[in-house]
Amino acid sequence: MMTPFNPIIDPELPAQHSPLLRAALLTIGYIEANGPIGLTASRGLKRYFVEWxxxxxxxxxxSASDLYAVNKVLNESDFPPLVILHDLLVRAKLVRHRQGALHLTRLAGQLKNDPASLWTLLASRLLFDTDHSKYTRxxxxxxxxxxxxLNVINVEVQNGVSEETLCSVLFGSDEQETPHGYPRQRAALYIHVLRPLCWAGLLEEVRTGEGFARQEHFFKTPLWHAALSLETDRHLESVTRH
Structure with a gap:
């Protein structure tokens, strides 16, 4: 598993920028306060926790309002970030399934007070040890x-970049579309690379417009600069706004 991250000196940075880390800490805190989380027969998290x-x-x-706008009740599968968080916590050995419930491990207890190390573990798993193809349509x-x-994004996102432009730089023109009219290469780039980077807190996504007119632009967060040292860093001074 690739782990190119620098040691995080400021432990506040991951907590400020990573929704993944915040959700993990909240989940650990919930289990400590309320006990193990019940699992369904298919090992999904039970609705009471999904709702919480x-x-x-x-x-x-x-958000809860976003989710309830399209679901009358919430199952784990209706909340994609929770699906991925659950998988990461298990694979990182921070929780385990036992006797129909989700239990904390000793490692989770140790890392809850070391958010920088917890972030490094989770972000490494999310980016470099997860097959995101199962989350694509x-x-x-x-x-x-x-x-x-990472090296291409390091240069292209220096002053912010659209998803369309970044996809073109990486893969050239994208002619194949989904039945819904969305370029498949761009959709795959988002699920495999851009969304994980945003959830880890390394990039920020800014959306404008609605429906098929919606555009996504991506910007580095301070966590990117703290966590990554890349070969293309030497080119950044010459980068200009697209």
């Missing part, structure tokens, strides 16, 4: 690797 998490996480574009994979993605 939707309110407590207040995840951008997945068509199971699309993405050509390339994280060394390429």
């Amino acid at each position: 998490a939707a309110e407590a996480f207040d995840w951008r574009w997945y 068509y199971g699309d994979h993405l050509l390339g690797n994280w060394d390429i993605f």
Whole structure:
């Protein structure tokens, strides 16, 4: 598993910028205060916790009001950030399934007071050890690797960049569209790379417009500069606004 992150000197940075870390800490705190979280027969988190998490996480574009606008009741599968968080916590050995419930491990107890180390563990798993194709509509994979993605994004996002422009830089023109009229390569780039970077807190997404007219632009957060040292850093001074 690739782990290119610098040691995080300021422990406040991950907490300020990473919704993933905030949600993990809230989940750990919930289990400590209320006991293990019940699981369904298919090992999903039970509705009472999903409902609590939707309110407590207040995840951008997945707030409780956003989720209830399209769901009468909330199951784990209706809350994509929680689906991925659950998977990450298990694979990072911060929680375990036992006797029909989600229990904390000793490691979770140790890392809850070390948010920088907890962030590094979760972000590394999310970016470099997760197959995001299962979260795409068509199971699309993405050509390339994280060394390429991070170094290209490092330059292109220096002054902010649109998803469309970044996709063109990485892959050229994208002619194939989904049945809903959205370019598949761009959709795959978002799910495999851009969304994980935003959820980890390394990038910020800014949306404008609605429906098919909506555009996404991406900007580095201070956590990007603190956590990453990349080969393309030497080119950043010459970058100008697109």
